[in-house]
Amino acid sequence: MDLKGEVVLKSQLFGKSVLTCLVFLGMGSCGPARSVPLNEEDLLAPLIDTDTSGLKESPSPAQALGLRIGVEKKFLRTFYSSTRDGDRVYLAQNVYPMRTTQNEIYLNRALPFSPSNFTSKNIFFAFTQDLLQSTIINASVSHALISGSNQKIYFPDSYIICHDLNQNIWLVSVTDILKKSFYLLSEVNTHIFLLNLTLANSLKIEIKIYFRIVKE
Amino acid sequence: MIYLCVSFFLFFSGCGGSSEKSTEHTTQSSRQSPESDLASFVPVPAGGGGNFIESYSKLSLGLRVVPEAADGSDSNRPDPQFNWAAVANAEEASWDETGGVFHRKIFLVDPESSLPEHKRHLFFVWPENPWGSPIRSASFTHRIVSPLNHRRGTLNPMPVWHDLENQTWFIPISEIFRASENYKALDASGEDTQIIHIDLILENGLSVPVEIRFQAIGPIPDIRHELHPVPPSPNAVEFVKSISREGRVVRIESWTNPSSRPFTLWVRAQTGRQALKLHTEIQMSEYTPRGDGPPLGPHLRSQNSSAELSVTQIVAEHGGPGGESEESSDVGNQWVSFTLKAAEVLYLYWRANPSVGVRDCLIPPPQIIPMSWLEIFPQTFSRVLNIPIGVWQDRPDPLRPPAYHTQNMTHHSRVVGGALQGNWEGEVRLVHPFTSQQEATRANAPGSSREYRVLWSSALQEALVAESFNPALPSYYCQGIFRDN
Structure with missing residues (x-):
């Protein structure tokens, strides 16, 4: 499929400016291009939180990451498709309620998650490419969880993260990663995404994102 | 302090x-x-x-x-x-x-x-x-x-x-x-x-x-448990026939969750020390021919046919009888789980079914056998004009010789009773819904800590006996169950 042609088509369809996520071809599970409309409706408006207590003058790496939540909306298809090239990602314009420490982020609210393949939307983590006066040049994520029995389960796979050069953001498909551990999608579990970031200045940073899900 | x-x-x-x-x-x-x-x-x-x-x-x-x-x-x-x-x-x-x-x-x-x-x-x-x-x-x-x-x-x-x-x-x-x-x-x-x-x-x-x-x-609440009587069959014949056709519920119980949280029940059935056996008593009705008189009988003769049964199926009904039904059809020697929802009564029906490999037997159709005999009447001889003439006594026509009699006699077999004997074991464990199967079904080693709570564990669960059954009966030629009779 002509990816650029698809993007242009969408641009015409929706009359919005669209940007394209750069694809790291042949790099693990990094998904194909996604078109990202700017200033679209904020699907996560009900989730806006005014908690800004984590902000301070010298932000920690976790704070500087500028984590936002994105929602991928299906437009042209009813069913989930592995190509996902008809999807668009909406980024919440507001800060999702979260706590940040030096290298940890905890989402105060459970992420809505549809375990069915007929899901209407996918959830993304999006974060800045500029971090601590440098630039993230490589990013991967691995998954662990703390079960209801307090067992800590590590999943061996590591996933390459998509880099959207046009928006200067990196995108992690939460849905894609959680689907691989479908049988553990209990709402009692605490999921941990461990981000491994490599900066242009060769600095390596690890940031943990703690979150839980609520099944829709 | x-x-x-x-x-x-x-x-x-x-x-x-x-x-x-x-x-x-x-x-x-x-x-x-x-x-x-x-x-x-x-x-x-x-x-x-x-x-x-x-x-x-x-x-x-x-x-x-x-x-x-x-x-x-x-x-x-x-x-x-x-x-x-x-x-x-x-x-x-x-x-x-x-x-x-x-x-x-x-x-x-x-x-x-x-x-x-x-x-x-x-x-x-x-x-x-x-x-x-x-x-x-x-x-x-x-x-x-x-x-x-x-x-x-x-x-x-x-x-x-x-x-x-x-x-x-x-x-x-x-x-x-x-x-x-x-x-x-x-x-x-x-x-x-x-x-x-x-x-x-x-x-x-x-x-x-x-x-x-x-x-x-929170702590696991006190789950109320009740055992309910298994409805009896109207008679022994129906008892055996229904087992042959659709198995037999051998235990009915209910679990009541008083809390606002769901839990998971892990259940398992196992064969006991004596395998669960369905004994079917087949009664044969036969006649014995005689050459000089009508057949004797009917003679009733009973034989036994046995078949092994296993508790392999559990049907769960959420909210009580008639509620949403959920079935697990392979609980024999392996664990299966059911969700005990918040504030609900869950009924479990344990069902025994014929084990794998049990033969299907048939009751032979009625067999009609003609039986003939010649009645013997005392005969005396009289001389008429010096000619000896035989006279059959006690006959209406004493000069007419008796004829051979033939009568169709029916040999038939039928199921007249039976029993389900032997024993089985079962276990029900209650766990939090997030407890893994591995934790929930872990062997109960003495002194080991475990994640589950045993709600019911029977050493041996005696099975039903429909009527008294004589185990000394001779064996029927076919050992199995009689589905179509």
Whole structure:
């Protein structure tokens, strides 16, 4: 499929400016291009939180990451498709309620998650490419969880993260990663995404994102 | 050892427990700790009007989750011997400027638990002087946030305990739920987020708020169990026939969950010491021919045909008989699970079915056999004109010789009774819904701790006997079940 042609088509369809996520071809599970409309409706408006207590003058790496939540909306298809090239990602314009420490982020609210393949939307983590006066040049994520029995389960796979050069953001498909551990999608579990970031200045940073899900 | 329970007055600080609450705590403490000095239970007014400040590092508060002493000597306070560093390492928590989040789940005390760590009371504990100015008073409020972000709980401040001897402040975690009006320990679900907002008033007059978020898992409630009679068959024949056709329910039970949380039942059936056998009594009706008279009979002769049955199927009905049905058809020697939903009655029907490899037998159709005989009548001879003439006595026509008689006799077989004998074993285990199958079905090694609670475990479950059955009967030529008769 002509990816650029698809993007242009969408641009015409929706009359919005669209940007394209750069694809790291042949790099693990990094998904194909996604078109990202700017200033679209904020699907996560009900989730806006005014908690800004984590902000301070010298932000920690976790704070500087500028984590936002994105929602991928299906437009042209009813069913989930592995190509996902008809999807668009909406980024919440507001800060999702979260706590940040030096290298940890905890989402105060459970992420809505549809375990069915007929899901209407996918959830993304999006974060800045500029971090601590440098630039993230490589990013991967691995998954662990703390079960209801307090067992800590590590999943061996590591996933390459998509880099959207046009928006200067990196995108992690939460849905894609959680689907691989479908049988553990209990709402009692605490999921941990461990981000491994490599900066242009060769600095390596690890940031943990703690979150839980609520099944829709 | 000296505890101090602090009460607060709403008009004074905008938060605080009632004096009744304070008295209750004080009384309880003095009862549990006879050596306590009652004079030390002095209500300390909250530092009303204190400046609100959030800049204190909440991580440096040093708040920990600490159990009661392992020897069970005092369940009303945290273990005074606990190692702060070790406790911190065991926790998985994130701290920022507003407070902390415990990622490890906190199990509320469950006296019936088989896990020793779940039998111990837990406390939030922190030192009395973490920031250079001692904490003068403290209170907390409790809220619950569901996964869908519905908030529950009241903002009534509750008192915090002060352990003067060990120079710590603490909150018994079970106390948090005891004081809550509509959300008790049994309601505590791991899906919910518990939020404790602690207000600390320091000696220097500053007020420091600390928010603690955690997931609490309440104790497993008392699940009510009832055994229900299995409806009898109208007669032995129907009993055997119905088993042959569709198996037989050998146990009916119900489990009632009084709590607002779901649980998982893991069930398993096993063959007992004596295999479960369906004995079918086949009765044959036959006649014996005679050459000189009508056949004798019918002669009734019984034989036995046996077939092995296994409890392999469980049907669960949610909400009672007629409710939503769920079936597991392979429970023989392997575990299957059913969800015991919140506040529901779950019926389990254990069904025995013919084992794999059992033969199908047929009752032969009725067999019609003609039987002939020649009746013997006394014959006398008379001479008429010197000619001997035979005369059959006792016949209407004494001069007519008797003819051969032939009669069709029917040999038939039929099922007249039977019994289901032998035994089987079953087990039902109750676990939290998040407990893995591996944990839930782990072998019950003596002395080992386990994640499950055994609700029912039968050594041997005797099966039904439809009617008295004579095991000494000779064997029928076909050993199996009779589905089509």
